[in-house]
Amino acid sequence: MKRYNQLYQLYKEFPTDTLRAYQNFVDVFPPVDSQIALEQWKTAHDEIEPRYNAIKTAFENTDAYAEIAARATREQAFTALDLHSKYGRAVNVLVLDVDETLRSAGHTDNEIPRETLALLTEFYDSGIPIVICTGQTLENVKGFMIQGLGSEIVHSGQFSIVYEAGTGVFTPNHGAETKHLLYEDLDREIVAIFDQLRSRVLQEASDELRRRCHLQGNEFNVTMKPNFEIGSEKAVEIIDDALVYEIELLGEIVAEQRSLETDPGEASEWARAFYAAEDAEIEAVLTDHDAMSEPETIPEDVLDVFERIDVAYYEGDAAEIGSLELNKVVGVEAAISVLGIDDPFALVMGDSKSDYRVMDWAAEHDAGIGAAPEHASTTVLEFVRETDDLVFDQGRSADMLRTIYALNQLATLE
Incomplete structure (x- = not known):
């Protein structure tokens, strides 16, 4: 009181x-x-x-x-007080998604606002490590983070990048642990499937699809991006097409890898049915494209592979295939280990299903709290609202950072 x-x-x-x-x-x-x-x-x-x-x-x-x-505003300060009353501790690491979280294509011109960068610098100066957790490539993230925060912070040893949604972790100034290629630890069959996907995905695409999208330069994940402004009507259309195509090609490659004598169309049908059942947004896209499938059965040895491979859909932004064994949770755990944080209590900010997994991991292990922009996916918003209701306006990541800054100041009073 x-x-x-x-x-x-x-x-x-x-x-x-x-x-x-x-x-x-x-x-x-x-x-x-x-x-x-x-x-x-x-x-x-x-x-x-x-x-x-x-x-x-x-x-x-x-x-x-x-x-x-x-x-902090009055509202932010009292929200911080509620968080302190509930958890009784300060945040000791920031785990932050970038696109549509720190920055927004529609509200910040796809730049991290200076206000947000200034607050991140304040956290860094107070000794709080920063983990950028994104689906983007390492070189892209390094570039704009150095531009925004400066090389000194990025290379300080208290800054880490989990890139390509967890396929690798880059933590400068940590010797042999600076770059950890998590995908190198995968089963060779899964690696072979991704090698096939990467080599065939543009080669076998229709002429129209090749003209209207490109393959992101990932180290491991297979990500198709639009050749149009992210979120635009054309971008939505082409990413929907790319999603259907990627799922169908994945089914064909998995059947080939398992040496199944089946028609490619049937293998694609298995993939469409499986991933529609896994994700309501994917199901909606497949339905709109008249590509929903209801096969009598999916062979067990095909299911075994599908259950290890993730298909992610980001409307008007990307259609991506990755490994479920390599996700943001795995990457964040690796980053926290390299940073030497023995008892993490993180602010996890994000907007997508991959970010939800990190929030859920943090909640399950009493290792942090989740926050999301108002336009986040339904799964993320439901989780955040049911926990601490830390929802911020689109393009206003600084507001949430201000709340956590106030929480950490309150924690010093104990």
């Missing part, structure tokens, strides 16, 4: 909106080579200290309440 009363007093008696505006200006717009900009930045910077000190003096001479006021 004491913390509740103190937060209530903080936001009632102090002009926290003004302090937060000054702090955000200083954080997001660092000094540049412009006299006018420098003067504005200095004015804002000089306004922070007396306001900060007034709050510090009023609350047991501690920095925590001033830090909360400078970076």
Whole structure:
């Protein structure tokens, strides 16, 4: 009750909106080579200290309440208090998806907002490791994270990238453990299936499909991407087509790998039926394409393989085939191990089924909390709302980071 009363007093008696505006200006717009900009930045910077000190003096001479006021709204602070009452501990690692989580094609011009980058820097400066957990390629992620956060942070030893949804982990400055190729540990038959998929997926595609999409340059996963703006009507159309095609080709290759004397069409039918039953979004796409299948049976030795291979659908963005033995959970566990976090309690932010698996893992092991944007997949939103209801507006990942920043400040008061 004491913390509740103190937060209530903080936001009632102090002009926290003004302090937060000054702090955000200083954080997001660092000094540049412009006299006018420098003067504005200095004015804002000089306004922070007396306001900060007034709050510090009023609350047991501690920095925590001033830090909360400078970076969190009243609602965010009280949400943080609820989280602290429930879990009684601070977040000690950030596990963050990128696309449609940290950034949004429709709301942030597909860039990580400067406000978000500034907050990530604050977490890093406070000793919190950052794990970027994405389906993208390693080189792509490294590039925009170095551009956003700087090479010093990315190569600090407290920053890790789980890429291609868990096929590999890159944690710079950790010697032999810097790059861990998790796909090298897979069964050779599964590797052979993926080798076949990668070599045949564009070669055997229709001329129209080849013109309208491309194969992402992954190390392992087979991912088809649209040659149109992500999320556009054309992108949705082509990724739906690519999904159906990839599923059918996978069925053919699995039947060949198992040396089954069957018609390719029947093998494709098995794959369509299996993956439709596994995912309602995939089922909807197959239904729209009149490609739903109801075979009498699927051979057991084919089922054994399908149950180890994941087909992921991201509307208007990607159709991807990966290994269920290599997912974001496996990658995150490997990253946390390399980072040396013995008792993780993570903020897991994401929007897709692969992110849900990490959230579920964290909840099952008392290792963290999940948060998601409002446009996340149904599975993710249901999970997040049923746990802590940490849902943020599209393009506003900074709002959730502010809540967790406040949680960590409250934890210092214990």
